[in-house]
Amino acid sequence: MARTVADLGEFGVIARIERAAGRLAGRGVELGIGDDAAVLRPPPGERLLVSTDALVEGVHFLWRSQSPRTVGRRSLVAALSDLAAMGARPLGWTLALALPPGLPVTRLDALVRGLVFEAERHRAPLVGGNVTRGERTSLTLTVLGAAAPDRILTRRGARAGDRILVTGRLGAAALQVAQSRRARGQVRHVAEPRLAAGRALARVAGVGGCIDISDGLDADLGHLLRAGRRPLGARLDAESLPLPRGFGAACRRAGLDPERLARTGGEDYELLFTVRPEAPSAAVLARRLKVPVSEIGTVTARPQAAPEPAGEGGWRHF
Amino acid sequence: MARTVADLGEFGVIARIERAAGRLAGRGVELGIGDDAAVLRPPPGERLLVSTDALVEGVHFLWRSQSPRTVGRRSLVAALSDLAAMGARPLGWTLALALPPGLPVTRLDALVRGLVFEAERHRAPLVGGNVTRGERTSLTLTVLGAAAPDRILTRRGARAGDRILVTGRLGAAALQVAQSRRARGQVRHVAEPRLAAGRALARVAGVGGCIDISDGLDADLGHLLRAGRRPLGARLDAESLPLPRGFGAACRRAGLDPERLARTGGEDYELLFTVRPEAPSAAVLARRLKVPVSEIGTVTARPQAAPEPAGEGGWRHF
Numbered sequence: 001m002a003r004t005v006a007d008l009g010e011f012g013v014i015a016r017i018e019r020a021a022g023r024l025a026g027r028g029v030e031l032g033i034g035d036d037a038a039v040l041r042p043p044p045g046e047r048l049l050v051s052t053d054a055l056v057e058g059v060h061f062l063w064r065s066q067s068p069r070t071v072g073r074r075s076l077v078a079a080l081s082d083l084a085a086m087g088a089r090p091l092g093w094t095l096a097l098a099l100p101p102g103l104p105v106t107r108l109d110a111l112v113r114g115l116v117f118e119a120e121r122h123r124a125p126l127v128g129g130n131v132t133r134g135e136r137t138s139l140t141l142t143v144l145g146a147a148a149p150d151r152i153l154t155r156r157g158a159r160a161g162d163r164i165l166v167t168g169r170l171g172a173a174a175l176q177v178a179q180s181r182r183a184r185g186q187v188r189h190v191a192e193p194r195l196a197a198g199r200a201l202a203r204v205a206g207v208g209g210c211i212d213i214s215d216g217l218d219a220d221l222g223h224l225l226r227a228g229r230r231p232l233g234a235r236l237d238a239e240s241l242p243l244p245r246g247f248g249a250a251c252r253r254a255g256l257d258p259e260r261l262a263r264t265g266g267e268d269y270e271l272l273f274t275v276r277p278e279a280p281s282a283a284v285l286a287r288r289l290k291v292p293v294s295e296i297g298t299v300t301a302r303p304q305a306a307p308e309p310a311g312e313g314g315w316r317h318f
Numbered sequence: 319m320a321r322t323v324a325d326l327g328e329f330g331v332i333a334r335i336e337r338a339a340g341r342l343a344g345r346g347v348e349l350g351i352g353d354d355a356a357v358l359r360p361p362p363g364e365r366l367l368v369s370t371d372a373l374v375e376g377v378h379f380l381w382r383s384q385s386p387r388t389v390g391r392r393s394l395v396a397a398l399s400d401l402a403a404m405g406a407r408p409l410g411w412t413l414a415l416a417l418p419p420g421l422p423v424t425r426l427d428a429l430v431r432g433l434v435f436e437a438e439r440h441r442a443p444l445v446g447g448n449v450t451r452g453e454r455t456s457l458t459l460t461v462l463g464a465a466a467p468d469r470i471l472t473r474r475g476a477r478a479g480d481r482i483l484v485t486g487r488l489g490a491a492a493l494q495v496a497q498s499r500r501a502r503g504q505v506r507h508v509a510e511p512r513l514a515a516g517r518a519l520a521r522v523a524g525v526g527g528c529i530d531i532s533d534g535l536d537a538d539l540g541h542l543l544r545a546g547r548r549p550l551g552a553r554l555d556a557e558s559l560p561l562p563r564g565f566g567a568a569c570r571r572a573g574l575d576p577e578r579l580a581r582t583g584g585e586d587y588e589l590l591f592t593v594r595p596e597a598p599s600a601a602v603l604a605r606r607l608k609v610p611v612s613e614i615g616t617v618t619a620r621p622q623a624a625p626e627p628a629g630e631g632g633w634r635h636f
Contacts (some may be wrong), residue, residue, distance in 0.1 A: 030365065034545070035473050036400040036530060037369035037463065042360040047348065051355035052412040052460060054448045082354040094370040096414070096458040130372045135453050140414040142370060142460040145355065155353050212354060227352070 005108055006101035013099065013108065013131045020112045026092050026125030038127035040091055042146060048091075049145040049152075051082035057136040065180050066187045068107045071139075072114025073190045074267070078214060079141040080122055080193040081269040085212035087153040087202030088145030089195060090124035095141055098134025111137075122195060151202040153273070155227035158209035160301035162274035164234060165282055167194055167291045169244045170217055171251075171258065174265020178254055191269040197289040198271060204288060206279030208299070211272050216264040217241075220272055225303065236297035274299055323426055324419035331417065331426065331449045338430045344410050344443030356445035358409055360464060366409075367463040367470075369400035375454040383498050384505045386425045389457075390432025391508045392585070396532060397459040398440055398511040399587040403530035405471040405520030406463030407513060408442035413459055416452025429455075440513060469520040471591070473545035476527035478619035480592035482552060483600055485512055485609045487560045488535055489569075489576065492583020496572055509587040515607040516589060522606060524597030526617070531590050534582040535559075538590055543621065554615035592617055 005013060018033045026032070031039035042048055055061060055075045066074070076093070083090055095115065099108065119126060124143065176189040194212070201207060209227060213220045225232040241262050251258040275285075286293040323331060336351045344350075349357035360366055373379060373393045384392070394411070401408055413433065417426065437444055442461065494507040512530070519525060527545060531538045543550040559580050569576040593603075604611040 030467075031470075031472065036403040037367040037406065037461075039404075039470060040366040040368065041467075042366045044362070048358040048360045048366065048462075049355040050358065050410075050412060050446060050460075050462060052414045052446055052448045052458075054414045054416065054450050054458070056416060056450055056452055058453075059451050085354040086357075088355065092368075094368060094460055096370045096372045096460075098372065098374060098456065128368060128370055130370045130458070132372050132374055133377050134374055134456065135376075138416065138452065138456070140370075140372070140448070140458040142368075142412055142414075143355075144366075144368065149359075152349075152357060154349065 003105040004101060005099045005103045005105065008105060010131050016108070017112050020116050021119065021126040024116065024119050024125040026127070028091055029125050029127055032125065032127050033129070038092065040127065040144070045148070046146040047149050047152060049083055049086055049088040049147060050142065051079065052140065052142045053079040053082065054138060054140040056138040068110035069114035070188060070190060072111040073118050075139045075141055076115050076118040077191055077193050077269060079143045080124060080195060081212040081214065083143055083145035084194045084198035085153065085210055085271060086147065087151055087198045088147040089199060090122055091144045091146050092125045092127040093141055093143040094127060095129035095139065097129065097131050098138040099131065100135060100137060101133055103137060122193065147202065153198065153202050153207060153210035155209050155211050155224055157207065158224055158228060158232060158274040158299050160232055160299055161277055162208040162299040163277060163279070163295055164236070164274050164297040164299060165285065165293055165295050166242065166270050166272050167197055167289065167293055168268070168270040169242045169292065170213070170268050170270060171247055171262035171265050172244045173267040174261050175247065175250060178256055178261070182254060191267060193269055194271045194291065197291045200289045201271065201273060204280065204285065206276040208274035208276065213268045213270050213272050214266055216266045217272065218263045224272060224274070225299070231303040233300040233302045234297055235300055240294055240296045242292060242294040321423040322419060323417045323421045323423065326423060328449050335430050338434050339437065339444040342434065342437050342443040344445070346409055347443050347445055350443065350445050351447070356410065358445065358462065363466070364464040365467050365470060367401055367404055367406040367465060368460065369397065370458065370460045371397040371400065372456060372458040374456040386428035387432035388506060388508060390429040391436050393457045393459060394433050394436040395509055395511050395587060397461045398442060398513060399530040399532065401461055401463035402512045402516035403471065403528055403589060404465065405469050405516045406465040407517060408440055409462045409464050410443045410445040411459055411461040412445060413447035413457065415447065415449050416456040417449065418453060418455060419451055421455060440511065465520065471516065471520050471525060471528035473527050473529050473542055475525065476542055476546060476550060476592040476617050478550060478617055479595055480526045480617040481595060481597070481613055482592050482615040482617060483603065483611055483613050484560065484588050484590050485515055485607060485611055486586065486588040487562045487610065488531070488586050488588060489565055489580035489583050490562045491585040492579050493565065493568060496574055496579070500572060509585060511587055512589045512609065515609045518607045519589065519591060522598065522603065524594040526592035526594065528589060528591035531586045531588050532584055534584045535590065536581045542590060542592070543617070549621040551618040551620045552615055553618055558612055558614050560610060560612040
């Protein structure tokens with residue numbers, strides 16, 4: 001009979017995760033998993049950044065449409081992306097897992113392997129966490145990062161007249177989700193948290209506000225425009241939205257509107273940011289950030305010009 | 319009709335929590351709730367401590383046996399207690415909430431008021447979090463703390479010959495839970511995280527290992543004895559277990575064994591620690607820690623002398 005999480009018990013699960021994550025040595029980690037708290041040495045003179053993200057089975061993922069390894073990978077990518085959006089580099093992270101007692105150990109192992117895979121790629125050691133029983137599987141990740149005080153990007157800096165830019169291409173994640181729903185296949189796409197690009201962007205003069213696209217372009221642009229003291233608007237150029245290769249044709253085959261999908265689809269984890277008019281061009285920024293950068297519109301003073309925040313296709317949790 | 323969490327929506331819930339927690343100004347907090355990550359200024363030269371704790375409806379609490387305010391208070395106390403056990407003071411915390419869409423807003427508000435009440439008492443500002451839908455309510459808290467590098471207590475330092483001590487009194491939390499089960503009443507007891515006592519203990523010469531009692535004396539003593547390189551044992555003096563006033567009579571009325579309850583009941587959040595033989599007496603420690611301190615036994619070299627870890631009454635999550 002297949003072994004389950006209940007066979008392992010709470011401490012068995014913890015020991016298993018500890019073993020899997022043990023290879024992740026973090027230079028700033030003085031004490032990792034296993035005590036009441038982890039002990040980290042924050043880089044002198046730098047600020048500490050902290051962000052919490054949760055993924056719940058049935059809300060954010062379904063076992064039938066994603067492999068456990070993909071769920072694990074996507075969970076850590078989503079959390080690290082928040083550090084990327086602020087120009088920080090990861091110091092470590094904690095994982096709170098709720099697991100149904102009947103969950104097969106093989107599924108737990110694959111989930112943890114996915115998390116550890118991304119953790120190794122991005123040098124983000126797992127430093128602690130919590131395991132409890134739950135009706136459904138859920139993962140709550142808290143990521144810790146560091147950045148020099150004058151190298152932190154926030155959502156608030158946008159001004160009327162700023163140019164709006166975005167890294168990479170939009171819509172690939174949403175297209176895969178739509179295709180997998182239709183064909184009952186599995187979502188395999190895992191986005192890249194733009195950690196290096198975020199750090200490079202934090203060194204550019206004339207950056208306004210920055211956010212990562214987790215809920216979709218329109219929704220996250222709305223957050224960016226409403227983060228400052230007075231709400232702003234935006235004029236977007238639909239023609240300049242950066243779409244993945246073959247995206248238009250693939251959308252049409254699936255009966256989807258490419259522009260709509262690129263604007264409302266979530267989980268691309270690209271950086272969306274504004275720069276002052278005199279800041280470097282998209283081409284220069286692309287060289288400095290080492291990722292594609294597209295200019296897609298301008299910030300306006302009138303909030304009514306803003307796109308509808310969170311269209312029907314956007315992520316709404318209630 | 320009563321308003322529910324679904325009526326508020328994700329961003330409505332976040333705005334409500336942000337308002338309730340807004341009074342909590344943290345001196346080291348440069349950017350709180352509302353961006354991709356919070357920004358904190360870690361105290362120069364100090365270490366950063368991080369710990370994650372989760373409470374799930376149906377596993378750790380039932381709405382019928384605790385008021386939402388008590389659930390909130392106990393959640394933050396449990397998390398802060400991990401910082402206390404290591405001698406750290408709180409810098410801030412994040413809150414990941416999973417909420418059923420049908421949860422009444424009044425219940426959410428009371429839960430948040432309980433959290434904010436403890437946060438204010440212990441000067442621990444809420445700096446960020448996440449809100450998502452869930453089948454059942456769950457709270458995942460990540461607390462951040464700071465301590466000087468030579469003032470950090472860990473579980474590992476116990477040695478054979480050490481004296482075993484405990485702060486406060488044991489069993490009050492477990493007795494209330496047992497009484498409330500029997501009488502279908504509500505649990506009102508909220509323990510005190512021993513933050514100041516933990517910091518004072520970290521300044522005492524000759525402390526071995528330290529842990530907070532969350533799962534029960536026997537279970538957590540087991541953790542302490544197994545945290546070092548080689549497992550140790552303990553000889554406990556049942557006569558010297560510090561019991562609350564009237565505890566024996568109340569237990570007998572409820573048909574419970576007082577010693578057993580004091581040893582296996584969880585959530586007392588007292589500090590359990592060892593000191594070298596030549597360290598100060600319990601009476602001197604009590605004065606320095608400003609809480610009652612009792613000496614309850616000694617550490618032995620032979621692990622077989624250890625009490626059974628996690629008896630039937632202990633917390634087991636699977």
